[in-house]
Amino acid sequence: MLKYLISTLEYLIVPGVLIGMMIAYIHGCCGHTGRKILMWGVMAGCAAACVLAYLKNKTKLIDTANLNMVIFSISLAALVIFLIVDGRKKEDEGNGDIVTAVPAAVLVFIQVFYSLPDVIAFPYTIMLSGESFFSTGFLYRVIGIALGAALVIVTALAAYFVCRRIRIRATGVLLKIALLIVAAQQVTKILQTLLTRRYISGKALFQLIKFTSNHANLFVLGVILAVFFMPVILWIRSFHVNEPYSNPAEHRKIRANWRSIRRWSTALLVCLVLAFINMTAVKAWESRPVELSPTEECEQRGDAMYVSFAQVEDGHLHRFAYTSENGVAIRFIIIKKPNSSAYGVGLDACDICGETGYYERGDQVVCNRCDVVMNVNTIGFKGGCNPKVIDYSVEDGYIIVPTATLLEHEKDFS
Numbered sequence: 001m002l003k004y005l006i007s008t009l010e011y012l013i014v015p016g017v018l019i020g021m022m023i024a025y026i027h028g029c030c031g032h033t034g035r036k037i038l039m040w041g042v043m044a045g046c047a048a049a050c051v052l053a054y055l056k057n058k059t060k061l062i063d064t065a066n067l068n069m070v071i072f073s074i075s076l077a078a079l080v081i082f083l084i085v086d087g088r089k090k091e092d093e094g095n096g097d098i099v100t101a102v103p104a105a106v107l108v109f110i111q112v113f114y115s116l117p118d119v120i121a122f123p124y125t126i127m128l129s130g131e132s133f134f135s136t137g138f139l140y141r142v143i144g145i146a147l148g149a150a151l152v153i154v155t156a157l158a159a160y161f162v163c164r165r166i167r168i169r170a171t172g173v174l175l176k177i178a179l180l181i182v183a184a185q186q187v188t189k190i191l192q193t194l195l196t197r198r199y200i201s202g203k204a205l206f207q208l209i210k211f212t213s214n215h216a217n218l219f220v221l222g223v224i225l226a227v228f229f230m231p232v233i234l235w236i237r238s239f240h241v242n243e244p245y246s247n248p249a250e251h252r253k254i255r256a257n258w259r260s261i262r263r264w265s266t267a268l269l270v271c272l273v274l275a276f277i278n279m280t281a282v283k284a285w286e287s288r289p290v291e292l293s294p295t296e297e298c299e300q301r302g303d304a305m306y307v308s309f310a311q312v313e314d315g316h317l318h319r320f321a322y323t324s325e326n327g328v329a330i331r332f333i334i335i336k337k338p339n340s341s342a343y344g345v346g347l348d349a350c351d352i353c354g355e356t357g358y359y360e361r362g363d364q365v366v367c368n369r370c371d372v373v374m375n376v377n378t379i380g381f382k383g384g385c386n387p388k389v390i391d392y393s394v395e396d397g398y399i400i401v402p403t404a405t406l407l408e409h410e411k412d413f414s
Contacts, residue, residue, distance in 0.1 A: 001144035002286040003371055004122055006278050008148025011119050012020025013275045014182060014223045015111035016152040020110055020159030021175045021227070026101050034101035045112025053117035057124050059304065065193050067121030071114050072186040078106040079183055107179070118147065126372075131191050139374045142170040151271055158268035162231050170230070177226045188212040217279055224272050225404040231265035232365075238262040273366040290368050292348075292357050295331060303330075305401045312336055312343065312399070317360045319348060322406045328413050330406040333358060334388060334399060335365065337377050343399060344379025351411045353385060388412070 019042060026034040082103035126141050163171045164322045194200045212218075236332040238258045245251040298320050299306040305322055312318045314336045333347035334350045349355040353369035360366070365374040372385045382389055391405045 001140040001147075002278075002282060004126075004141045004144035004150045006283050006286065007122070008119055008145050009151065009275050009278055010217065010220060012149065012152040013113045013155060013279075014178075014220050015108075015115045017159050017223060017227055018175070018178055018182070019108050019112055019161050020156035021171060021178065021390060022104055023161045025168065025171045025175050026104050026162030028164065029169065030098050030101050034098055034104075036100040036152065037098075037105050038108055041109040045109040046116065048109075048113045049116035050120060053120040056117060057121050062372050065196075066115070066135045068297055069193055071110055072190050075107060075110040075114075075186055076101045078110065079179055080335075082107060082179075084275065086172070101205070108250075111182075119149070135373070151274060155271035155275065158231075158264050158271055159227065161264040162234060162261075165234060166230065166265070174226055175228055181219055181222045181226065185212070185216070203382055220279065221276065223324075224276055228269070228272055231268040232262055235265040235269065238265070268407055274294035290359050292359055293317070293319055295319045295329070300403075303403050304387060305403065305406070307399045309397050309399070317358065317365055319357075320401075322401075322403055324410050325409070326387055328410050330410055330413050331357065331402060332390060332406065333379075335376060335379060340377075343394075344376060344387075345390065345392050345399060345401070346379055347390055347409055347412065349388055349409070350385050351388060355413050358387065 002362065019038075023035055023038050026038050026206065051189045053064070056064065068125055082100065085100050085103060120146050123138075123142060124173055128140055143339060163175075191200070191205065192213065193207055195205060238261050241254065241258050243254050245254055296311070298311070299308075299321070305320065307318075307320060313336060315336045315338060317333055317335045319331055319333050321331045323329050333344075333346060333348050335344045336342075337344055348357045350367065353367055356367065356369035358365050358374065361373075365376055366372070367374070367385045370385060374386060378386055380389060388409065390409070392399055394400070403409075
């Protein structure tokens with residue numbers, strides 16, 4: 001569950017914050033018409049994201065690298081136009097140039113169109129890895145996605161209401177800082193694609209791309225930090241209100257308004273802190289490596305490995321290895337299936353996640369990389385995240401695995 005909660009936040013928290021700030025800013029300088037234009041951009045982005053999610057996962061029509069190049073190029077062009085056009089607007093409420101809303105709508109469309117498809121495809125990805133639609137594991141992962149999406153929506157609403165209660169100029173400055181941080185990330189991704197395809201080269205450029213790829217969340221955290229001080233200032237100001245009033249009713253109205261400001265500021269602070277904690281401390285804890293159980297000894301007779309029934313009779317996962325002439329330990333696992341005399345035998349690796357291996361969590365067998373729970377009864381069969389199938393035979397109380405079979409998979413453990 002945590003993995004998908006964190007992934008949802010990583011994909012959507014920045015678009016959520018930017019959309020909330022952008023709608024508040026355009027509403028403040030262009031009025032309700034500008035806000036409607038942006039809402040159409042958000043809805044169009046959601047519709048296009050659903051189509052893209054289908055095309056990416058059900059067809060081979062989408063070249064993701066090329067598509068991202070186009071998306072980022074359009075986004076950067078829209079940002080430049082937005083910055084130029086925005087300089088001509090008036091600061092008074094609703095009197096700005098409505099043309100400002102057009103590149104702003106393109107920017108929010110791009111944010112949704114780029115970030116949302118992978119989140120939409122999460123349930124499909126989970127089922128692709130072998131998780132049953134009706135399993136508890138699938139339910140937990142969907143709950144993680146839903147919690148992440150809910151946190152993003154609340155963050156976007158809080159960002160909108162907080163930005164509506166500060167000066168337009170201050171909102172504009174913070175919004176542009178956040179947009180420039182996102183633009184910097186988009187530029188590095190364009191350079192990464194060009195570098196990968198050898199259109200450009202350079203050692204310093206390679207080091208830059210390597211750093212930004214390995215620390216992609218720095219851009220996300222940069223946006224969070226840029227927005228963080230806005231609700232803090234409002235929250236503090238809400239306790240030191242000194243607005244003039246002419247009667248008790250007006251005073252109560254002022255106090256109620258600032259209580260509302262304090263609530264939304266608190267909501268935004270809590271959401272930003274929760275997102276930060278989830279993408280740092282919780283992510284580090286959730287992604288900590290699980291130490292695999294050590295390999296066990298078994299007999300090697302000629303060109304085969306012999307594992308006795310007695311050694312694997314307890315129903316737990318047992319890991320064995322054959323070391324090739326190249327010094328590669330080729331691991332395989334054996335587990336007795338529940339309420340059966342059959343055994344699940346396979347490599348300690350799969351087609352999807354590679355050689356990361358499997359481990360026991362309670363009475364479950366779990367993939368060490370994607371955290372998918374295996375149905376023990378299906379180990380030994382192809383499909384999903386199941387261990388790779390290998391040839392073996394059973395004879396005289398032994399499970400016999402030919403070394404030639406294992407050597408066929410040496411590359412999987414290299």
